[in-house]
Amino acid sequence: MRNFRLEGSGGTDCLVMHDEAEPTPKPHDIVVRVRATSLNRRDTMILNGTYPLTPRQGVIPLSDGAGEVVAVGNAVTRFAVDDRVTGSYFTRWIDGRINAKLVDQLGCTLDGMLAEYALLDEQWAVRLPEHLDWHEAATLTCAGLTAWNSLTGAEIPKPGQWVLVIGSGGVALFALQFAKLLGCQVVAVTSRSEKADRLRALGADIVVSTADTPEWGAMVRDQTGGIDLVVETGGPPTFAQSMIASTLYGRIVLLTVQDAKGGAVQIPGAVYQRSLVTISRVFVGSRTGLETMLRAISAHRLKPVVDKVFPFAEVRDAYRYFEQGNVFGKVIIEGA
Numbered sequence: 001m002r003n004f005r006l007e008g009s010g011g012t013d014c015l016v017m018h019d020e021a022e023p024t025p026k027p028h029d030i031v032v033r034v035r036a037t038s039l040n041r042r043d044t045m046i047l048n049g050t051y052p053l054t055p056r057q058g059v060i061p062l063s064d065g066a067g068e069v070v071a072v073g074n075a076v077t078r079f080a081v082d083d084r085v086t087g088s089y090f091t092r093w094i095d096g097r098i099n100a101k102l103v104d105q106l107g108c109t110l111d112g113m114l115a116e117y118a119l120l121d122e123q124w125a126v127r128l129p130e131h132l133d134w135h136e137a138a139t140l141t142c143a144g145l146t147a148w149n150s151l152t153g154a155e156i157p158k159p160g161q162w163v164l165v166i167g168s169g170g171v172a173l174f175a176l177q178f179a180k181l182l183g184c185q186v187v188a189v190t191s192r193s194e195k196a197d198r199l200r201a202l203g204a205d206i207v208v209s210t211a212d213t214p215e216w217g218a219m220v221r222d223q224t225g226g227i228d229l230v231v232e233t234g235g236p237p238t239f240a241q242s243m244i245a246s247t248l249y250g251r252i253v254l255l256t257v258q259d260a261k262g263g264a265v266q267i268p269g270a271v272y273q274r275s276l277v278t279i280s281r282v283f284v285g286s287r288t289g290l291e292t293m294l295r296a297i298s299a300h301r302l303k304p305v306v307d308k309v310f311p312f313a314e315v316r317d318a319y320r321y322f323e324q325g326n327v328f329g330k331v332i333i334e335g336a
Contacts, residue, residue: 002336003115004315005058009049012316015061023119027075030125032085032118035134035335036309037065039322040142040170046108047319055108063089063106065113066128066137067335076122084128087113088287089141091124095288106141113138114315116336126291129298139304139330140294143170145285148293150231150253151178153282157229159183164220164227164245165204166234168195168328171255173305175231176202181300187220187227187245189238198328202305210238217244226250236263243271251278305329312336 001022008014025031043062045051069083079085091110093102106112111119128137150171157163163179164187165172172188179186180203188204190196196207206223208216217240220227226247232239235256242252257265285293296302307329310318315333322331 001116002312003060006047006055006061007058009047009055011048012319014047015315015319017313017315022117025071025073025076025119027073028122029073030069030076030079030085030120030122031071032065032067032120032125033070033335034065034067034113034115034118036067036138037062037113037333037335038138038143038170039318039331039333040064042142043107044319044323051108053103053105053108056110059108060111060113060115060118061107062112062114062333063087063108064138064141064143065118066132066134066140067118070117072122078122079125079127084130084137085120085125086128086137086141087118087120088124088126088290089145089284090286091121093286094123095286098283098286114333123287126287126294129294129301131298131301132303134335135306135309135332136304138332139170139306140297141290142284143330144174144297144304145290145293146255146282147171147174147178147231148296149282149285149289150175150255151182151229153253153285153289154280155251157182157184160185161228162187162224162226162247164189164230164242166230166232166238166242167191168199169233170305170330171233172231173202173329176204177302177305178296179203179229181296181302184228185224187224189216189220189234189241192326195328215241217241220245221247229253232256235259236265239265240268240271243267243275243277246275246277249276249278251280254279254281307331309334 193209
């Protein structure tokens with residue numbers, strides 16, 4: 001089988017294709033024919049050596065992928081051949097709170113999905129909604145669950161409340177879609193005004209272009225009465241404006257704390273002193289959380305947004321395209 005392994009760090013030249021024997025399942029393993037994978041920001045951080053968790057040398061990258069089960073071990077009870085599955089990001093985190101013993105991740109400390117066949121313990125996988133095609137199904141493990149838990153991990157926003165999302169990457173668009181699913185109103189902030197109509201088509205009630213209004217926080221607060229929940233993926237360039245836009249007891253889920261140049265999020269003193277905003281974060285989520293999200297996606301027949309699809313052999317091009325940042329949704333890599 002063909003796969004890619006990460007040999008070193010420092011750029012796409014570290015992605016090396018191999019031709020290896022097809023995996024054989026141990027008693028509790030399943031073998032998955034991978035039909036599609038997708039990229040997340042963590043994958044570029046792993047590639048460039050900036051991810052906080054050290055990857056295993058020679059690991060198969062990518063946490064996100066989807067395919068069908070083609071073989072099962074003789075003790076497997078959760079799946080059968082032909083089941084459509086995806087992996088769980090923190091493979092050993094089934095439910096409850098995470099701890100240091102549960103940090104293993106697909107595509108980092110454990111072999112991931114950028115392969116013709118993936119070998120997974122049956123506890124590491126979940127079934128997929130039937131209405132999704134392979135490209136859509138490959139987007140859920142990281143960005144989808146991060147967005148879901150940003151909205152539902154603590155106090156779930158009530159119908160009619162305001163949610164603010166930033167940009168048009170995978171997490172932001174999932175957060176927009178999930179917020180509308182929950183009956184919320186959504187402000188979408190973008191640096192590219194040409195994306196405004198596409199954001200509105202996904203359900204955004206207000207679209208703000210930072211090119212037209214760089215200091216948008218007060219304007220958003222005036223128009224909405226204050227944002228109840230911000231899914232803050234912008235980091236240093238947007239965090240202060242997110243605080244200004246928030247209602248007095250608003251919440252900000254802070255997912256990005258540094259920009260590409262190493263600049264860090266700073267809280268302006270004057271803004272902080274007049275705010276009672278709660279700032280929190282999420283670590284993607286557990287397998288139970290992933291299963292809950294997938295039930296919601298299935299019930300509402302939600303369709304993830306796909307930006308562009310690359311052939312398996314063009315993995316390096318897919319990474320480079322993703323890193324340039326001008327995406328609308330998820331970047332997909334076809335199965336081998």
